[in-house]
Amino acid sequence: MEEIDKEKLPRHIAIIMDGNGRWAKKKNLNRISGHMKGVDAVREVVTACRELGIKVLTLYAFSIENWQRPKEEVDALMGLLKEYLLRECEEMLKNNIRLFAIGRLEDLPTDVRETLEATIQKTEKCDGMILNLALSYGGRSEILHAVCGIISDLKKGILKEEEIDPLLFSNYLWTRGLPDPDLLIRTSGEYRVSNFLLYQIAYTELYLTETLWPDFNREELLKAIADYQSRERRFGLTSEQINGLEV
Numbered sequence: 001m002e003e004i005d006k007e008k009l010p011r012h013i014a015i016i017m018d019g020n021g022r023w024a025k026k027k028n029l030n031r032i033s034g035h036m037k038g039v040d041a042v043r044e045v046v047t048a049c050r051e052l053g054i055k056v057l058t059l060y061a062f063s064i065e066n067w068q069r070p071k072e073e074v075d076a077l078m079g080l081l082k083e084y085l086l087r088e089c090e091e092m093l094k095n096n097i098r099l100f101a102i103g104r105l106e107d108l109p110t111d112v113r114e115t116l117e118a119t120i121q122k123t124e125k126c127d128g129m130i131l132n133l134a135l136s137y138g139g140r141s142e143i144l145h146a147v148c149g150i151i152s153d154l155k156k157g158i159l160k161e162e163e164i165d166p167l168l169f170s171n172y173l174w175t176r177g178l179p180d181p182d183l184l185i186r187t188s189g190e191y192r193v194s195n196f197l198l199y200q201i202a203y204t205e206l207y208l209t210e211t212l213w214p215d216f217n218r219e220e221l222l223k224a225i226a227d228y229q230s231r232e233r234r235f236g237l238t239s240e241q242i243n244g245l246e247v
Contacts, residue, residue, distance in 0.1 A: 002222040004052075008229050010182035012056040013049065014204070016196055017041070019188030019212030026212075032076045037214035039084055046131055048218040050095055052225075056130045056178055060196050064104065064138035081135070082112045085119045092119070096128030102174035103137030132178065139198030146172035146199075175200055183228045185221075187213045205231055 017038060024034030042059065049057045062077060085099075092099060099120050105113060116135070149172045153159040159168075170176060180200045184193070189210040193201065207224040209216075 002219070002226040004222055004225050005229055006053065009053060010205075010225065010228055011054070012058065012179045012181045012183075013054055013225075014058040014060070014181040014184045014197055014201070015045070016060045016184070016186040016190075016194060017213040017216075018186060018190055018194075020214060022188060023212040023214040031073055034214060035073075035077060035080055039080055041214050041216050042084070043088070044217050045221055046097070047095075048221050050097060050129050054129060056132060056181075058102075058132040058134060058175075058178075058181065058197070060134045060137065060194070062103075062135045062137070063195065064107075064136055064141060065195070067107070067136070078109055078112050082115050085115045089119050089122060092123050092126065092131070096126045097123065098126040098128075098130050099123045100130055100132040100178070101135055102132060102142070103135045104141065105135060107136040130178070132175075134196070137174075137196070139193075139195045142174050143199055145174070170199075173199060180204065182233075183207060183224065185209070185224050187211050187216050203233070205233065 020034035020038040021031045022034075023037065024031050027033075046057060061081065066077070067074060091097075099116075101116055101120060105116065108116065116133075146169060150159065150164065150169070154161065175197070180202070181197060181204045184197070184201055184204045185207045186193075187209055189208065191208060197204075205228050207227055209220065209224070211220050
């Protein structure tokens, strides 16, 4: 078991949950079986983050591009999402977890969207941890959405051009109100960010693991956090500046 410093935890962890299909193929199962096993990993990681004291956990659950997958698989994923929300709502309330969601939520099937909205509403007063699901999400679409919102407010006179800065821009993103991720984990050994939180991860620490998502567990999470804690986050400054040796 990895030893971690509870005083230096990342405030916000984001995860690209990849490898369900490959996990299933290795075991001669269909892809949907892999997604079902992936839900178990979600439960374990959410529980571990809550127990550790992580404030925000963002999971890349379904991308805009995922709609192009076979209809049978998309339908199964939507069914698993609805089932997860219905089954876990009471657990979220019991464990003081607030549910957020980002993305083009209007793309979701009506029954799934209604279940999502109901769960968000039921947990809105929970303040122990935020579980943020990225659904029908794409980083480029999010940035374009923000740009269009700013243009609209400029035209309405609500906003002045000189007021536009990075902080204001962040308030037009779907993640407004949330801190940028400190740590981004990607499972399954892929080396790309796949259109995920493109604006928000400018200074995020990346952790890539060969572990397929269905096999990702508390121990794997602790490894990622321990690796994160071994790094020096400089945000463009020098080590000396960070350590207070320079002015």
